[in-house]
Amino acid sequence: MSPPDGFAEFVAARGTSLLRTAYLTCGSTGEAEDVLQSALERACRSWHRLRADADPEPYVRRIIVNLAISRARRRSLLRVIPTHSPPETPTAGADVELRQVLMNGLRALPPRQRAVVVLRYWEDLTEAQTAKVLGCSVGTVKSQASKALVRLRALLGEEMISNVGS
Amino acid sequence: MSDLETELRRAMSEETDGLRAAPDLVDRVVRLSRRRRSTRVSLAAAVVAVILGAGAVPAYRAIQERRQVVSATVGAVVDGIEVRDLPSGLGEPENLDVVDGRLRGKAIRWARGDSSIKVTVYRPDQSPADWTELQAWGYLKEGRLWLRRGSSGLMSPRHDDLMWIEYDGLILRVTTSGPAGADLERVAMGLRVPWDPEFDGMRVTYIPDGLRDASGKTELGPDGLSRVWTGEGGRRVRVEFVHELRAKNFTTLRQVSWPAKDMALDLRPASVRGLPAYEGKIVADDPNRDEGRVLMWLIRPGLGVRIWASTPLAGEMTRIAEGIRPVPQRYSQSVDGVEFTPLRLDRKHEKTALGHDWSVQSIHPG
Numbered sequence: 348m349s350p351p352d353g354f355a356e357f358v359a360a361r362g363t364s365l366l367r368t369a370y371l372t373c374g375s376t377g378e379a380e381d382v383l384q385s386a387l388e389r390a391c392r393s394w395h396r397l398r399a400d401a402d403p404e405p406y407v408r409r410i411i412v413n414l415a416i417s418r419a420r421r422r423s424l425l426r427v428i429p430t431h432s433p434p435e436t437p438t439a440g441a442d443v444e445l446r447q448v449l450m451n452g453l454r455a456l457p458p459r460q461r462a463v464v465v466l467r468y469w470e471d472l473t474e475a476q477t478a479k480v481l482g483c484s485v486g487t488v489k490s491q492a493s494k495a496l497v498r499l500r501a502l503l504g505e506e507m508i509s510n511v512g513s
Numbered sequence: 514m515s516d517l518e519t520e521l522r523r524a525m526s527e528e529t530d531g532l533r534a535a536p537d538l539v540d541r542v543v544r545l546s547r548r549r550r551s552t553r554v555s556l557a558a559a560v561v562a563v564i565l566g567a568g569a570v571p572a573y574r575a576i577q578e579r580r581q582v583v584s585a586t587v588g589a590v591v592d593g594i595e596v597r598d599l600p601s602g603l604g605e606p607e608n609l610d611v612v613d614g615r616l617r618g619k620a621i622r623w624a625r626g627d628s629s630i631k632v633t634v635y636r637p638d639q640s641p642a643d644w645t646e647l648q649a650w651g652y653l654k655e656g657r658l659w660l661r662r663g664s665s666g667l668m669s670p671r672h673d674d675l676m677w678i679e680y681d682g683l684i685l686r687v688t689t690s691g692p693a694g695a696d697l698e699r700v701a702m703g704l705r706v707p708w709d710p711e712f713d714g715m716r717v718t719y720i721p722d723g724l725r726d727a728s729g730k731t732e733l734g735p736d737g738l739s740r741v742w743t744g745e746g747g748r749r750v751r752v753e754f755v756h757e758l759r760a761k762n763f764t765t766l767r768q769v770s771w772p773a774k775d776m777a778l779d780l781r782p783a784s785v786r787g788l789p790a791y792e793g794k795i796v797a798d799d800p801n802r803d804e805g806r807v808l809m810w811l812i813r814p815g816l817g818v819r820i821w822a823s824t825p826l827a828g829e830m831t832r833i834a835e836g837i838r839p840v841p842q843r844y845s846q847s848v849d850g851v852e853f854t855p856l857r858l859d860r861k862h863e864k865t866a867l868g869h870d871w872s873v874q875s876i877h878p879g
Contacts, residue, residue, distance in 0.1 A: 358534070358538055358539045362538055363534045367532050370532055371528070371529060384545065385642075387538070388542050388545045388546050389642045391543065391546045392546055406649060410642070410643070413645050446523070446524040469522065481658075482645070482667075
């Protein structure tokens with residue numbers, strides 16, 4: 348069975364970018380690959396509709412983000428897969444260390460807040476676009492983004508923030 | 514403020530820099546898509562058949578669809594779904610066959626004056642995966658995410674139309690007008706989807722109120738077959754039947770196969786209908802996190818039962834366990850969920866084999 352027209356080209360062009368979004372919203376490579384595969388499989392089934400409408404990427408990205416949130420919620424019930432814990436006493440240091448602290452902080456956010464951060468600051472979507480992807484109001488996006496940043500600051504610690512700000 | 518966002522962007526960029534989509538991603542997606550098109554029921558039955566072997570005839574029954582309507586206080590039934598918690602004074606309902614865009618279904622509608630309630634049941638061969646796909650199909654495009662039951666749902670902005678995926682293959686919708694709108698969620702939460710109490714040759718006769726069959730089907734896990742019921746507030750129970758060497762004795766029964774990371778720890782002796790059992794806590798990665806309780810016992814060597822329950826349901830485990838009974842043997846046999854009686858054929862030579870396109874065949878030489 349061959350893929351629908353244009354599907355292979357789309358995956359070749361956007362697959363890596365979508366995988367990165369999946370990774371950031373899921374927090375692990377294995378889970379990201381699973382989520383991306385599931386999302387693309389759904390897109391493949393509806394491909395004829397997607398192509399007629401517009402650019403399929405927002406639709407696929409939307410599935411990815413929502414799959415990641417659903418999985419994270421399910422995982423919080425099942426507790427089968429470990430969640431990453433933020434460092435207890437972060438220390439400022441080299442860029443690699445800062446990156447690690449930030450990524451651990453991102454992973455420690457609740458799934459919906461993490462999705463908002465990824466969509467706003469990684470995908471550079473507007474608040475309205477982010478709200479559309481997540482199926483919530485702009486106000487919710489604003490409050491979730493604000494809470495996420497407050498939480499990240501708290502996780503990073505005052506010392507780290509002052510270094511980041513300097 | 515902006516510096517933290519800048520650093521976040523940089524961190525995310527650096528963190529994902531080394532990631533590349535697999536070269537065979539398209540092939541895998543297309544293969545998966547093709548596989549999903551073939552009937553899921555026969556695939557599951559075939560896998561069960563391969564794993565459990567020809568002697569496990571009851572496993573076929575696990576896959577059978579047997580929708581049962583068992584209730585004394587049902588307001589109405591539409592396509593097997595019981596409607597409860599209806600406001601009073603709505604009068605007699607009318608039954609409808611509906612076509613809503615891509616979905617066809619059956620509905621029941623009450624109307625009095627300007628107040629109406631309609632409950633619609635769709636059983637599509639191919640369900641939308643989640644609410645995003647529901648919207649992509651044209652339903653409740655302005656709707657907000659609603660997660661009180663099912664896997665994914667949408668509520669209209671005016672709170673008069675609610676549609677959700679109860680599970681793969683079953684979509685439910687409640688629509689109201691006028692004063693009945695105040696009862697929308699109550700009616701939605703009161704819908705009862707009867708579940709099949711039998712699977713894997715056993716019958717589950719008691720599940721606490723408020724729990725719903727999470728997927729509408731039996732799940733094949735690494736150790737056996739199981740079903741999951743879930744409810745609000747993280748309430749969750751899984752009944753799992755473990756077979757063969759996995760249920761040789763308590764030592765093997767307490768071990769959970771990869772990839773699950775759950776372990777049963779701090780086991781204490783218990784009893785289920787006079788049979789020795791063990792009850793303990795569930796531990797995954799973090800031993801300090803509350804994962805619930807597990808109760809396990811051997812019906813006989815080679816057949817064990819494990820009940821996994823979230824902590825709020827731990828007190829119900831014994832009652833659930835004592836409600837589990839074997840299903841009496843039926844005369845007729847089942848092949849892939851289809852019952853038949855091979856008259857004049859000698860069952861001693863019966864064989865079950867995997868046939869063309871994942872079908873399951875029962876062969877009676879002679």
